[in-house]
Amino acid sequence: MRTFRPIITIGFILLVLLIPISGHAESAKTYEVSTGVLNVRSEPSLNANTLGILTKGNQVQVFQEQYGWVQTYYQGKEAWIAKHHLIPLDESQVSQVKQATVLSIETITITADGVNIRSGPGEEYPVIGSASSGKTYELIHTEGSWHKVSLKGGKTGWVASKLTNKNAVNNSGNSEKPKVNAKTLSPTKQSGSLSDRHIVLDPGHGGRDPGAIGLGGIYEKSLTPPIANRVADRLRNAGANVTITREGDYYVSLEQRAAISNSHDTDAFISLHFNAYPILSAQGISTFYYSRPGQQLAKSVQASLYSNVTLYNRGIKREDYHVLRNTAAPAILIELGFITNPHDLNIIQTVDYEQQVAEAITSGLIDYFK
Ligand SMILES: [Zn+2]
Known part of the structure; x- marks a missing residue:
């Protein structure tokens, strides 16, 4: 099945639903821009600085109104818009438009000539076609070292991932996505560095437990599962055995998560989460541990995250979390950025970020086991 992941380009499309901030949210209303271009200003005055523009169809979450102006947040700051060109939306319209939020499609590009396209993820599957260098396909799914891609006429096929490069294409038409600092990462093959290691990845929350709710109503x-899958791919490339505690949108209790880890001869347990806070400016990555071995692991992984990713480094901290206390293996819980911070949220949802995190966790583990 195709899995598109919505990327919310805050800054252009506005904050559709803001996390409750000091109780204002219940009274917040959603409006849609009815005119071609509308200025967003720092204060409720035509003489105030322009912070940005909105275009027809953009949605705005309004927290207060005065003298023909409405107050919202723009790129994390208080902002004002003239009410004249805004149409109020009711609940059903809001969710409809939310469905139409910008999508991002992952693609891969073939890096060699005459690459076989097969009917399944392995050399043993029949060849159903061939691809030349430079050809780009939509990526549907990755399994081990094979990519499932979409072919003409609704067909699908498999190509060996080592003969491809992965790209992210943003088809929003808006190019306002912040660029993730493209620190060059070492090539993704370091075969054997984690061989015989068993790593348990624990994507936080799921099912009836949405976890934190961020900007745009994102859960x-x-x-957590997309980034866990990316990390799992990278760890497997490095030779590790990986178990993931949750592989879909269903509820797994904290006890079960610890039990899954304890039922294997686990070398490291890594729980993956995203943070939230009522103050928009809170940002960055933190790693938590409970035991002494967990502390060593936290040090290695946080240091590696610090040198591989661009988000603010909040450091490591001891916390008495259930999954950290009840796992026999060295365990850490990483909060991979704030989904209530526009800057963090924009970066978090890029493939670049997932890859940087995957690389960072892998080299942090290699470091730890040395
Ligand atoms: Zn969480």
Whole structure:
């Protein structure tokens, strides 16, 4: 099945639903821009500085109104818009438009000539076609070292991932996505560095437990599995055995998560989460541990995250979390950025970020086991 992951380009499309901030949210209303271009200003005055523009169809969450102006947040700051060109939306319209939020499609590009396209993820599957260098396909799914791609006429096929490069294409038409600092990462093959290691990855929340709710109404539970899968791919490339505690949108209790880890001869348990806070400016990555071995692991991984990713480094901290206390293996819980911070949220949802995190966790583990 195709899995598109919505990328919310805050800054252009506005904050559709803001996390409750000091109780204002219940009274917040959603408006849609009815005119071609509308200025967003720092104060409720035509003489105030322009912070940005909105275009027809953009939605705005309004927290207060005065003298023909409405107050919202723009790129994390208080902002004002003239009410004249805004149409109020009711609940059903809001969710409809939310469905139409910008999508991001992952693609891969073939890096060699005459690459076989097969009917399944392995050399043993029949060849159903061939691809030349430079050809780009939509990526549907990755399994081990094979990519499932979409072919003409609704067909699908498999190509060996080592003969491809992965790209992210943003088809929003808005190019306002902050660029993730493209620190060059070492090539993704370091075969054997984690061989014989068993790593348990624990994507936080799921099912009836949404976790934190971020800007645009995004759920933490829907962000943790994609990044866990990316980390799992990278760890497997490095030779590790990987178990993931949750592989879909269903509820797994904290006891079950610890039990899954304890039922294997686990070398490291890594719980993946995203943070939230009522103050928009809170940002960055933190790693938590409970035991002494967990502290060593936290040090290695946080240091590696610090040198591989661009988000603010909040450091490591001891916390008495259930999954950290009840796992026999060295365990850490990483909060991979704030989904209530526009800057963090924009970066978190990029493939670049997922890859940087995957690389960082892998080299942090290699470091730890040395
Ligand atoms: Zn969480």
